[in-house]
């Protein structure tokens with residue numbers, strides 16, 4: 001896998017400055033040593049981990065999947081849900097054991113949890129064997145933090161938003177598809193969400209830099225890019241003289257990359273112009289993740305989502321009517337404080353009206369520091385669990401129905417790799433983001449091929465060439 005030039009990264013501040021983050025002197029200091037990197041949470045974290053991996057490899061570390069072999073362990077954490085903390089604490093037990101066995105191992109924590117108020121102190125007090133902590137805004141200092149680690153713990157978490165980085169090194173997980181950050185942070189401040197506090201306010205990259213990155217990926221043989229941000233369709237709003245997201249999509253489409261996806265979009269920022277551009281370009285995939293969160297306008301208001309049930313439905317139908325064969329998926333939270341049975345029924349009604357291709361569903365859990373955490377939550381857990389169960393049954397029935405429409409059809413699939421469960425099969429995704437397992441196509445990895453669908457389940461399709 002090719003690593004980009006690690007010598008320089010430019011950080012865009014008010015005045016464009018050159019920042020040399022890596023001296024030749026530091027390179028290969030840890031030659032032959034191994035790193036173990038574990039990622040929790042969303043695609044943003046997955047992509048951050050690609051940067052962390054590149055920075056570790058620039059120092060000479062090689063990747064290992066075996067914790068016990070590691071000379072440095074980095075845990076890239078998530079703060080979105082309460083159980084993310086529990087999962088991390090569970091894994092820290094193994095790290096503590098490793099530290100006892102291997103005194104020189106470096107244990108590091110980064111990501112959104114490291115950025116949460118009071119959490120760093122709590123972690124460091126409880127887990128004194130942790131050596132380094134860094135936040136979401138200063139990944140670029142990782143090499144320095146490792147090099148400077150002496151006897152004591154090395155903590156550097158910036159409370160400010162951070163800058164926009166350009167020429168960031170990534171060790172991309174795939175040679176077929178790539179994540180491309182187009183913005184960082186979020187300005188929406190939905191009342192339940194910790195992201196604006198852990199990742200800061202919205203900062204968009206310049207469109208020329210994004211296009212340059214995509215052109216480079218095309219040159220290197222990548223077939224697909226996913227434009228990444230917490231709220232991609234608000235792209236550029238805080239920048240003077242920058243194009244909007246619809247125009248950015250169009251510019252990316254003109255680079256000739258074969259497939260373009262984007263995630264996540266907010267219904268409030270979804271414009272008619274965007275819908276038209278998606279419909280116009282064949283290389284912008286007909287797949288949209290459009291978080292609903294609740295089907296009750298009362299709950300949506302409490303969530304600070306800025307749209308009503310009716311506005312969501314209008315947008316949904318406009319997208320369905322304008323973009324041929326589009327697949328739409330969603331996110332739904334159940335058991336938000338004050339959600340009555342009637343409000344929950346409204347969510348089920350919207351699901352019935354939209355018949356989503358699939359959905360990520362969650363039970364609400366308060367995140368400390370958010371406005372929603374201050375609302376008294378009187379809904380018993382059994383009620384929340386029952387609502388989630390009902391919702392999942394309904395969603396799964398529509399997922400199956402949506403997948404069954406593919407039976408007997410021939411669709412284009414980008415083959416990504418060998419199936420983990422069965423090495424005689426490969427897996428890939430349709431244009432509409434349906435997972436397909438394909439027989440006897442191991443020589444087709446990295447290609448977009450025609451696949452005939454032979455079986456449909458709720459979560460995947462089977463097919464053959």
Ligand code: SF4
Pocket residue numbers: 186187188189190193194195196230231266
């Ligand atoms: S749009 Fe709302 S839910 Fe999404 S990241 Fe921003 S604040 Fe969080």
